[in-house]
Amino acid sequence: QQPVQSPQAVILREGEDAVINCSSSKALYSVHWYRQKHGEAPVFLMILLKGGEQKGHEKISASFNEKKQQSSLYLTASQLSYSGTYFCGTVKAAGNKLTFGGGTRVLVKP
Amino acid sequence: GAVVSQHPSRVICKSGTSVKIECRSLDFQATTMFWYRQFPKQSLMLMATSNEGSKATYEQGVEKDKFLINHASLTLSTLTVTSAHPEDSSFYICSASKPGTGNYEQYFGPGTRLTVT
Numbered sequence: 001q002q003p004v005q006s007p008q009a010v011i012l013r014e015g016e017d018a019v020i021n022c023s024s025s026k027a028l029y030s031v032h033w034y035r036q037k038h039g040e041a042p043v044f045l046m047i048l049l050k051g052g053e054q055k056g057h058e059k060i061s062a063s064f065n066e067k068k069q070q071s072s073l074y075l076t077a078s079q080l081s082y083s084g085t086y087f088c089g090t091v092k093a094a095g096n097k098l099t100f101g102g103g104t105r106v107l108v109k110p
Numbered sequence: 111g112a113v114v115s116q117h118p119s120r121v122i123c124k125s126g127t128s129v130k131i132e133c134r135s136l137d138f139q140a141t142t143m144f145w146y147r148q149f150p151k152q153s154l155m156l157m158a159t160s161n162e163g164s165k166a167t168y169e170q171g172v173e174k175d176k177f178l179i180n181h182a183s184l185t186l187s188t189l190t191v192t193s194a195h196p197e198d199s200s201f202y203i204c205s206a207s208k209p210g211t212g213n214y215e216q217y218f219g220p221g222t223r224l225t226v227t
Contacts, residue, residue: 002153032216041203041218042154087153089216097144098216100153 001026003090005101012078012108020073020104022088031064031071032089032098035082042087045073078108113137114206116219123194123226131189131222133204139184140206144216145177148201160187194226 003024010018022031030049034042048064048071059076075082085105089098113136123129133143142161146154158179160166166179178190187206191198201223205216 034218039221039223041221044215044217047215097156097159099156102153 002099003088003101005086005088005104007104008102009105010107012075012082012106014080014108014110015077016108018075018078018106020075020086020088020106022071022073022090022101024069024090026069026090026092028064028066028069028090029093029096030091031062032091033062033071033073034087034089034100035084036087036103037084045086075106078106080108080110082106083108112206112208112215112217114140114204114217114219116204116222118222119220120223121225123224125195125226126193128190128192129194129224131191131202131204131224133187133189133206133219135185135206135217138206138208140187141184141209142207143181143187144205144207145179145187145189146203146205148203148221150201154203157189191224194224196226199224199226 003022006021012018032047033045036042050066062073064071085103087103088101115134117132121129145157147157148154156169157172158166158168160179160181162181162184168174176192181187201221203221205218207216
């Protein structure tokens with residue numbers, strides 16, 4: 001079952017912050033975040049395993065609330081290079097396949 | 111690093127012909143490779159999971175006789191779209207997972223844009 005991402009799209013000015021949410025109706029083992037530029041393959045950002053950990057990649061960080069089955073991706077002081085579509089991928093159990101959310105299109109303007 | 115390549119990057123073929131897409135892990139051996147299809151402005155949809163030396167596992171609704179997957183070695187998986195039709199036009203992306211990480215991290219190839227005329 002596909003996780004639900006929100007919002008579907010967000011427009012930011014350079015330097016502004018944004019939050020992208022990823023929710024699942026099923027218990028999760030891990031959440032993966034990817035960014036995809038137009039016409040290119042997704043690029044791995046980070047994985048969060050159950051346990052409520054938080055991770056960071058440049059000024060992009062994420063949290064995973066196992067009880068709520070929800071992960072949030074935080075874009076802090078956004079840069080033009082952050083533009084793209086962000087996908088969360090969820091794994092229900094170790095060794096299982098990734099199921100991707102519908103994506104969130106992010107546009108950072110100067 | 112973990113580099114995955116795909117070939118070709120773009121292909122245009124006529125309806126009824128077959129097209130083969132290669133996916134290679136360049137600097138690691140991939141126990142498992144995955145094939146995804148992505149339509150414009152949509153998410154990645156898993157088509158099949160490919161394990162070296164064994165038959166691929168196809169997702170529900172994916173025709174295994176139409177999308178033939180061969181995972182001949184730990185660094186190469188191929189997807190053949192047989193008797194292609196215009197509705198098969200899409201962006202096909204493979205990914206590979208490193209041994210010892212379960213399927214935790216998947217590294218994606220650059221994708222192959224297939225256009226069937």
